[in-house]
Amino acid sequence: MGEAPTVRVTLSRPAFKALLQRGIGIPDGTGTSVREFLQRTLGIDPAYVEEQLQTVFLDGHPVDDFDRARVRPGAVLALSGAMPGLAGATMRRGGYYARMREGITHAGAHGTDGSAEEGVVIVKLFNRTLADLAETLAKRPLLVPGDALDGPGTEAEVDGWVLVAVTLA
Amino acid sequence: MxxxxxxxxxxxxxxxxxxxxxxxxxxxxxxxxxxxxxxxxxxxxxxxxxxxxxxxxxxxxxxxxxxxxxxxxxxxxxxxxxxxxxxxxxxxxxxxxxxxxxxxxxxxxxxxxxxxxxxxxxxxxxxxxxxxxxxxxxxxxxxxxxxxxxxxxxxxxxxxxxxxxxxxxxxxxxxxxxxxxxxxxxxxxxxxxxxxxxxxxxxxxxAKGAKSRKPADPEAFKAASKAWVEGLEKHPVTGEGLPAYGTNVLTNVINEAGGLPTRNFATGQFEGASKISGETQAELEVARGGSATHGCHRGCIIQCSGTFVNKDGRYVTKQPEYETVWAHGANCGIDDLDVIAELDRLDDDYGLDTIEMGATIAVAMEAGVAKFGDGQAAIELVREVGKGTPLGRILGSGTATTARVYGIEHAPCVKGQAMPAYDPRAVKGIGVTYATSPMGADHTAGYAVATNILKVGGDVDPLKAEGQAELSKNLQIATAAVDATGMCLFIAFAVLDQPDTFQALVDLLNAYYGWNLDAAGVAAYGSKILAFERDFNQRAGFTSADDRLPRYFKREPLAPHNVTFDVSDAELDSVFG
The missing domain is CATH 3.60.9.10 (Aldehyde ferredoxin oxidoreductase, N-terminal domain)
Known part of the structure; x- marks a missing residue:
């Protein structure tokens, strides 16, 4: 992705939450473990990471070990609280029923040797994390899909993304 | 009683x-x-x-x-x-x-x-x-x-x-x-x-003049009831997630996992998932003056339902549940919550199962009766079912029949009943339950009930792949027991995680009936129910050949993870073997 100016956008909370469900880009901080990415790059409280992020996907694979799974450039990281139902239970991090989805479970170290790499990570927030983490993410520069913005933001689009500084209305 | x-x-x-x-x-x-x-x-x-x-x-x-x-x-x-x-x-x-x-x-x-x-x-x-x-x-x-x-x-x-x-x-x-x-x-x-x-x-x-039923031991019942409510209220799923978003909170999560059956189980992810998610649905309901938190009966404290109103604020239907949003949404390629709500209303009005109806429409769409994503066509098809037109009677006969009529192999059914909203190739353990439940494909037949607390089958390592059959059997036993109590299955998470809450449930039964049930007794109770059911099915002509998923789930990989259902027939047979 080339250099891009930062565009200031004002979004309603529902509009920002809709974006977060779909996925926003975090322009730096790859090459780390999931735990480091969550805590250092995104600035999420370690206790929240451990206790509330009960369902986490890396590239669509349920993650059981935040320290072994590594975030590579282009990765998609989705965050959720604990979910209902048997399917919700199976997706849960290290959950009792995790074996029921063993075919798609994240295998652990993946896609990087652990050295720092520059690149974009797509982050999605679902359910309670939308309410809990939207304000935290709004404080940092974000990449959002160009087609999600109306007006002048689209002029700053690079590779389909626009670097924005979000103000929540 | x-x-x-x-x-x-x-x-x-x-x-x-x-x-x-x-x-x-x-x-x-x-x-x-x-x-x-x-x-x-x-x-x-x-x-x-x-x-x-x-x-x-x-x-x-x-x-x-x-x-x-x-x-x-x-x-x-x-x-x-x-x-x-x-x-x-x-x-x-x-x-x-x-x-x-x-x-x-x-x-x-x-x-x-x-x-x-x-x-x-x-x-x-x-x-x-x-x-x-x-x-x-x-x-x-x-x-x-x-x-x-x-x-x-x-x-x-x-x-x-x-x-x-x-x-x-x-x-x-x-x-x-x-x-x-x-x-x-x-x-x-x-x-x-x-x-x-x-x-x-x-x-x-x-029920005018009818009183609440009186337990054998009122004081013990009162104490168990208090512990029961406290356990449900303090758990993040029963106390927060379900009340805030309803069961449709699962759409985003199952989609992310690649297990959301899309366009008649052709793929495991739907590009329109965020438009029909529980989070989006709750925002829409509240913004229009409906409700995202509501109970279906008095005495419910989880309140996983809600009220869906149209753009004018007029009642359409109750909050469509995850299975409904999936069946009429992703599985039919439809990403419009208003269309899905209208389909839910029609299903309720005519008396149709939303899972079976959505699965049937998807088969009809694959057959070319309508195009995937055409919400108005889906509404018209359900109206045909309600009116009893010749086409409607075919569709009303279910997914398997509709697939036979149109010559479609892709009938996602077990024992003639359509699969619910979890692709068994992505979540194989659920596939085992789909295959072996006496009920046909049914996600509630082996719910996440506390098999760990019941100790049916002993302790298991959750991260080892083997043992899907044993786990499914234990889940089916535990679920059958809960289904006998009248308790909503959404209690499952609190019971799963909190041994005290599970004990409160057993204490409620013991205090009411004067029993001395323990965890083993609950498991025996569930086993007895399953024995009735399997015995009936065997006498009705069912064999192990009926405890199978359609063969194409073994043959056709599911995107994005490109997984197939590879649980062996021998393992399926071992569930109740």
Missing amino acids: DTILRIDVGAAGGPKATPTPVGDYAGLGGRGLTSAIVATEVPADAHPLGPENKLVIAPGLLSGTAASMSGRISVGCKSPLTGGIKEANAGGQAGQLLARLGYAAIVLEGARQGDDLYVVRISKDGVTITADPSVRRATNYQLMDKFLGEYDKTGAMIAIGTAGEMGYGNSTVSITDMEGRPTRHAGRGGVGAVMGSKGIKAILID
Whole structure:
């Protein structure tokens, strides 16, 4: 992705939450473990990471070990609280029923040797994390899909993304 | 709750109701009672719509008590959809009220005489049954309009829409909610058609003057009830996630996992998932003046439902559940919540199972009857089902039949019943339950109930791949036990995580009935129910060959993870082997 100016956008909370469900880009901080990415790059409280992020996907694979799974450039990281139902239970991090989805479970170290790499990570927030983490993410520069913005933001689009500084209305 | 109300629909002069003692069925409730009666009294080779079949409607063991979440009601019979035994359960008001009136079950039995349709009225003063020509071809909401004045304050209605009256394999028995609307359904397996075959269109319950059931040990029951509520309220799923977003909170998560069946199970991710997610749905409901947090019966503290209103703020339907949003949404390529809500309303009105209907429409779309993503076409197809046109009757016969009619291999069914909203290639453990449940493909047959606490099968390592069969068996046993209590399955997470909450549930049963059940006793109870069901199915001609997923799930990889269902036949056979 080339250099891009930062565009200031004002979004309603529902509009920002809709974006977060779909996925926003975090322009730096790859090459780390999931735990480091969550805590250092995104600035999420370690206790929240451990206790509330009960369902986490890396590239669509349920993650059981935040320290072994590594975030590579282009990765998609989705965050959720604990979910209902048997399917919700199976997706849960290290959950009792995790074996029921063993075919798609994240295998652990993946896609990087652990050295720092520059690149974009797509982050999605679902359910309670939308309410809990939207304000935290709004404080940092974000990449959002160009087609999600109306007006002048689209002029700053690079590779389909626009670097924005979000103000929540 | 020591009486079974037997209604002989073939009696001289019209259907006759006779209260009988529970007798040998004492100690059974909900699914335990429906399956015991069907397995004992219905010939396994009976035609589902013939005079030998029976429809059993049974509240749970704890229904009608002060225990929170105990309002589920079970409906059982030989299924017109699967040809095997069936139990489908629902929320709503009827379970609590029937139990308070002292009924362990209502059994509709015998050979219907003539083609009159009857309305049954039950109160503490007795039972009346009258022929009512005006209810013929009435939909569930039309029945509500006609009878709401009779049941809205202290009662409930159990009814069938046009689907049940026309004998469809896809037909529900509806149960009214707190507002008197027919939004809760014993949905799966065509139970509505069996009620229709008995000529009973509606059962109106008036519980005026009926009191909450009294436990054997009131103090112990009160203490257990307090611990039970505290356990449910403190858990993040039952106390926060479900109330805020409803069951549709699963759409984003299952989609991310690549397990959201999309366009008739062609792929595991839907590009429009965030447009129909529980998070988006809740925002929309609240913004329009509806509600994202509501219970389906009094005494529910989880409040996983809601109210969906249109752009003008007018009521459309209750908050569509995850299974409905998936079936009519992702599985049909539809990403419009207003269309999905309209389909949910039509399903409730005609008395159609949303899972089966959505799966059927998707098969029809694959066959070219309509295009994937065409919401208006989907609405028109459901209207055809409700009207009983020739095409509608095919679609109303279910997913498997529709696939046969159109020459489509991709019928995502087990024992003739359509799979729910989790692709078994991505979540293989659920696939094992789909394959081996006596009910046909059913996600609630092996729910995330506390097998770890029950210790059925012993301790397991959750991260080891082997043992899917053992885990599925244990889940099915535990779920059968919960289905007998009348408790909503959404208690499962709190019970799973919190041993004290599980113990509170056992304590509720012991305090109410004066029992001394322990975890092993609960497991034995569940096993007994499954034994009834599997025995019936074997006598009905089912073999291990029926405990299989369609072969294409083994052959066709599911994107994005490109996984197939590779659990061996031997392992499937070992579930109950």
